Amino acid sequence: MNDPIRQLRHTLHTYPELSGEEHNTAKRIVRFFSPLSPDAILEELGGCGVALVFSGQAPGPTVMLRCELDAVPVQERSQLDYCSKINGVAHQCGHDGHMAIVAAVGMELAAKRTQHGRVVLLFQPAEENGMGAKAVLQDPRFEAIRPDVAFALHNLPGYPLGQIIVRPGTFNCASRGMSVKLSGSTAHAAQPETGQSPAAAMCTCIQKMSVLPPATVPADETAFATVVGAQLGKKAFGTAPGEAQIWTTLRSETDATMKKLTQYIEHIVHDAAAEDGLRVSIEYQDVFPATVNGAQAVKRIQEVVGDAPLTIPNKPLRWSEDFGRITATCEGALFAVGAGTDRPNLHNPDYDFPNALIQPAKDIFMRLISSYLD
Structure with missing residues (x-):
């Protein structure tokens, strides 16, 4: 495989770590980004967190993209050549895919910086137990990367591949x-x-x-x-x-x-x-607090989805996400991306993140960044 993003995702999938224990996962992220020469690398943020800063050509707002480092305590049931090697632990929630998407954003930012402001790519620890975002926010170093607007995504089986799901107000319970x-x-x-x-x-x-x-x-x-x-x-x-x-x-x-x-x-x-x-x-x-999406951030997502189908659910999604702690401190939004109607549900032992989502999800993130900083 020549695609470095897929290679990264498969390696992360093979060696998952539980919430608060993502030491080696964080080291892999740092090794991946070091050759890309970000303007700053913050390690051990709120525990095992990593933040990469890519500054633009002139001053401006800070846009944060957040993904998750941790895996879940589920025994994977697959014959994939990159199947988890850690007994009873696997990326059956797709956090390996989310990291791959944000890493792809980092590669593009390294090749071409934004005109203004800066982008912070946050690889957050301990999302699954609800402790990671709180720990990151309480880290004294967070003040130096505090965003003006923040976005995150989560893949969602049961919806057509690539469909965007977002709503203003409460998105997750x-x-x-x-x-x-x-x-x-x-x-x-x-x-x-x-x-x-x-x-x-x-x-x-x-x-x-x-x-x-x-x-x-x-x-x-x-x-x-x-x-x-x-x-x-x-x-x-x-x-x-x-x-x-x-x-x-x-x-x-x-x-x-x-x-x-x-x-x-x-x-x-x-x-x-x-x-x-x-x-x-x-x-x-x-x-987990409710994840409340800002109206302006949701409007920006709706403006940049391009040809991707968009749905606005009448009710919040029942599962929880600690990104709500971040959106409580700034304008921001969490949205979901359909992972396919025939894919096993999240946390199912047969689930596997679809690589086909990486490129379109990366493109949406890049368009969001450009809408604020270019």
């Missing part, structure tokens, strides 16, 4: 993982009344989590809780349980509704626990 622990006390199974079993409280919580009252969710908004797992006691037939755990994902179109949803679910849990005299602990992880 807010979500968070909620871990509930209910603690009582064990007892002999012959005398369960002498202990404090969390069984009834656990069942009550699970049942009520699945039915949200109208006051919690606006009529025109999607919001719900999904119980993803639960555990009650142990397989010990002589012992009544004293501890239970529930794992739930909360999802909503807006951060305001997420706040209401979180308060309501916490109220359910505490009420059920109090009924049986149980102790409660609640923890959150994988916290």
Whole structure:
């Protein structure tokens, strides 16, 4: 293969790394870009992040393009010659393809700089667990590359190859993982009344989590809780349980509704626990704000898509993205690019990013850059 971008993408695919562990992936990105002589290379940004700066011929605004370094904990199921060599880890979300697209942009910028301003290519760590964008924004060095406008894309199976999907306002839902622990006390199974079993409280919580009252969710908004797992006691037939755990994902179109949803679910849990005299602990992880697209950034995307078909969905996409933390600090937008109607879904063990998307996606990014800086 003579195409350096495809070579890069296949190498990244072969050696994936999980969120927060993308050290070698970052090194590969730096090695790829070093011969292109960017004006600055920032390494270990917010952890494993890398930012490449390409300055124009005269002062002007800063345009940021962001892609993701991390892979997902999925065992790939393919016979590809570049199949993942890391057991239980793979780029089944297409982040290897997103990196390849932004790398192709870098090659073009190295050959011909913009007339004004500068372009920052951000290879962000830890998108999958929602911690990467926050860490990058908190890095003191981010101030030197703070953008005036930022864009990112995500491939999306189920839509025709190359179709552009974008909307103003919320593009991706807010979500968070909620871990509930209910603690009582064990007892002999012959005398369960002498202990404090969390069984009834656990069942009550699970049942009520699945039915949200109208006051919690606006009529025109999607919001719900999904119980993803639960555990009650142990397989010990002589012992009544004293501890239970529930794992739930909360999802909503807006951060305001997420706040209401979180308060309501916490109220359910505490009420059920109090009924049986149980102790409660609640923890959150994988916290994603809603990704809100700016109207002007969306309009710019619509102006540069060229011949690519464009669709504006009526509702936000249900999956979450931490790019929303960046668009909360500047004008910007996330858009999706169709990966094909017959392609397996994201995170599926048979999924593989289509190389055919690299060129058209790169072209859209370049037209966005030119619309601001040329």
